[in-house]
Amino acid sequence: MVERYLRQSPLAHLGLDGRAQAVRGESGVAMSEQPFRGIVNLRVQPDDSEAMAALESALGFALPVEPNTTAASATALAFWLGPDEWWIVTPGPEPESGPNMAVTLRTALTDRRGAVTDVSDSRTCIRISGPRARDLLCKGMPLDLHPRVFPSGCCAQSHLAKTGVVLHLIAEDGPTFELYVLRSFAEYLWLWLEDAAREYGLTITSS
């Protein structure tokens, strides 16, 4: 058992709790860091029906095969990232969350073609919600995020400002987005988002 207190999230040093900046009493956007998710990168051939079935029974749900969609259970969330690539995200924050999922998936995959790689520590997650959340993202993301085009449950790999992200609309109510960013870019992206949100008013919440 590894000591949890030894872990540090990529945005911990910013002291997010002290950074809220309500403008004119309005808050068009709320942001928080959702650190320590488990993230496992999964590569498998989608036409390998045995592997897909084994993974389905291990996860309790089928991997999404429609581009840019997600599927979920109470304990795991699958993102379609490419024709043979998925992310399996677990809520954490236990340090074993990602590695354990990796073991589960690797066991299911046996020696079939594919790869299971724990990348939990490589990213952090930023949650963005509020009536201006969509406007905020549109400032730096070229995708069309209109509800007709990018409805609740969609995910996409794109760029936001000058960094790559994985975006997930978890609920149209709000709306509430989550985006996953490489940890070395996290500070830049957070500061960029804060700056972009200044015209809307920003609330920063604890995870």
Place this chain on the structure above:
Amino acid sequence: MSQRYRLPDGGRIDRTAPLNFRFNGTALRGYVGDTLASALLSNGIHLVGRSFKYHRPRGIFSAGAEEPNALVQLGTGARSDPNMHATQVELIEGLKARSQNCWPSVDFDISAINDRLSRFMPSGFYYKTFMWPAAFWMRYEYIIRHAAGLGTAPTGRDPDYNDKTFAHCDVLVVGAGPAGLAAALSAARTGARVILVEQDAEVGGALLGLAGEKIGGKPALDWVAAARAELVESADVRILTRTTAYGYFDHNFVGLLERLTDHIVDPPAHLPRHRLWKVRAKQVVLATGAIERPLVFRDNDRPGIMLAGACQTYLNRYAVKAGQKAVLFANNDGAYATANDLAAAGVKIAAIVDTRPNPEGPHSERAESAGLPVLAGHAIVGTTGDKRVRQVRIARLNDDGSAITGEAQEVDCDLLAVSGGWNPAVHLLSQARGKIRFDEERGTFVPMQTEQATHVAGACNGSFGLASCLTEGFATGETAAKAAGLSSKSRRKKTPAASNETFLPARWTWLVPSETPLGRGGKHFVDLQSDVTAADLKLAIREGYRSIEHVKRYTTTGMGTDQGKTGNVNAIGIIADTLDRPIAEVGVTTFRPPYTPVTFGAFAGRDVDDLLDPIRKTPMHGWHERAGALFEDVGQWRRPWYYPRAGEDLHKAVAREVAAVRTSLGVVDASTLGKIDIRGKDAATFLNRIYTNAWSKLEIGKCRYGLMLGENGMVMDDGVTARLGEYQFLMTTTTGNAAAVLQHMEEFLQTEWTDLDVQLTSVTEQFATISLAGPNARRLLSEMTHDIELSPNALPHMAFTEGTVASVPARVFRISFTGEMSYEINVPASYGMAVWQAVLTAGERYDITPYGTEAMHVLRAEKGYIIVGQETDGSVTPVDLGMDWVVSKKKDFVGRRSLARPDMLKPDRKQLVGLLTDDPQVVLPEGAQLVERALPNPPMPMIGYVTSSYGSPNLGRSIALALVKGGLARKGETIFAPLADGRVVPCTMTDPVFLDPEGERLRG
């Protein structure tokens, strides 16, 4: 001065909200709703600037974006903007504006002497005069630019911020006049996502400047208000006013510039000043209206000479009389509306001069029945008045309009309204590669064909009547929505009735004759902003220019910031007449973005200062900062460069760090190294093809160094790869190349070797990497782990194992970039800081020394280890580096065939050598050129250059690496480095490994 040209009532200004402003220091007043131009005119001010080349007095010419003359410097200090159109600047309290291009003042401008000398300054004058001696051009250019400057860019830091955003829509409607509003309404009624863009502060377009227009039997502006209200209520409609569609690019990508705070006195800090919209529209409707064309006659540029439609707009929208005594000079019926409106407002109409022998049309008839003095078949042949037009000379035209007959008469006036017809604003259509054609009936270029998903409606389409604008607008909006995939029918409402009068009939006149030959005794201006005259155009043709594009460049017609919005069609007409060719054959010049100027700040947006580019930080970055490290940028990463202690400079700090590694223990944050997880049954085969050396026989738990080549055979990357399992490897790449290497390998997997079972996953950021180096490395590590066997037999050099370090799961690689015994500890990144701190604490007894990239470079140079990107530059092969030992002769790999090219086998290729200065204290500058023999002066044949150079504390002397022609075969020979300061440094070429060539230290 009171606003004595302001009407007592009417207009869209708010007389209860007066505003104070200053122009050239004079305190003036206007009202909310004014533009700077309308406020100036209300105060009787026409003279606002001096012309570009001749410094002639110039006045407000238009009421919109086409303004060529009234360019002003707005604001002061860092909030100052040059070249602002007074006709588009919204008046605000405290506004300060001043004239440009005049010194000492707009009333008395020394450079106005240029006007007198103009006979000696024809088009091409600068090119012809200042071409010799060629070396002086830079100096000439400086003086010319100074004299012909437009405004002045502010030098201070921008106090505002700008923003950018992406946007998507089904239908983008450009222009919110009657056609644009109608198009937006009908598109919105299908449920389409609509963006409606209007450069003005309010919607309505030309209707805002007209009096008495009716739509559906009610005042036209009532319909405008209702249309706007309906659009505002529509769910997916965005109305952007004060926003210019400045560019229409490929794939229906349209650039918009929104001005959010220019009209606010104290802009709130949280709002951006400008916002650049990058819009992807499924369909675009251009409803950009039309721009009035002036007439080209002698001395047609004096203040007080304005476009007729502009006079009408100032009167109806701003309640300003542009003069007390007006002359109208026109070739079409529509212009009479101006005379009629002016007369109704109490302006004396001194004359209506019409080139048409028989004025016809509804407006002409109204003028005649009102008893206005019409001179049919006449033309203005000259004007007088220095800073304001005072008098016009009017003469009868002959039958074909090519010359005047009889005596000219003089008529006094203080306003001359001119109209030569209307040009559809086809700029965006043309930017989008749409085609236009010359229409003889309407005497102008009209849209013919679109190349993108573009629709055109209203005056922009050559449909000038209000009823046509509405009909076309409603139809086009629905068509566009349908084309965007909206299936539901527009909740069709009946198109409201309106009149359909246009400016026709007209008689086209490109160049109005005068009493003296062209160019004598006065100037016929074609392009007011660039000061180009009809005589200049004819001179260009006499000198042999035929293509409109060449004439444009030679004379600079249409090349000002207004891009010839008012002048271009006249220029084409004059050129066509002179060449005696149809206008359609002469064609038009290219329309280029931006439609109106866009501030650089808008393009920069918030990508400035810390947000200019990401700064990538490792998990231990905060520790390095607290330890006082100085940093260097490696790609986007920020890495510790060295950690100076009190009183230390770079050299002292690096000498200490280097010595610590060789004598006891150093530690470096190597987290930035690229790490790629390679899995699959064919992983070893894949590595065989990607790297130059062989991988199949590498044992599990062992590491190997690899060189990666591009297809051209040149070194692209290097690094150590470990075999974690039968079917799993972990590759490391150089810090700056990680993304490029992954891309390179994915490309081969996805396009060339699709049969291979190999999966690549970047794990660069999954791990923090702490690299221990030095004789005490093993001792420290053994104190921090209880489950890793570290003996040289259990974990020899180039071996790998897993276990825990400081109670954290870790991968430990025994590999070395320093030549010392070295362990690279990889832990999950979120533990990086904790383990780093644990290492530093536990290492105190060994005087553990954190070292930066500079010390790392010295350490590896002592060992002759290359850095890709420093010893290589994309033109260096493994053979050039003396690294044939890592190139397999038995197997194929990327780049192999290129290595056999004849050029690769030449003996005089630049090759890597060590370089020792004869004087051990001299440290060569990196990049120093090397020569066989030093000559007294350059040039001298150069045979190579220094790639790395350091003072080596361990060797007690300087060392360098260099690429030298044929260097591998020349070790022991002396060459020279002639330096910029005049010293010539003799050096001896050696083997690049300066320290411990047997590698005993790193194996220990």
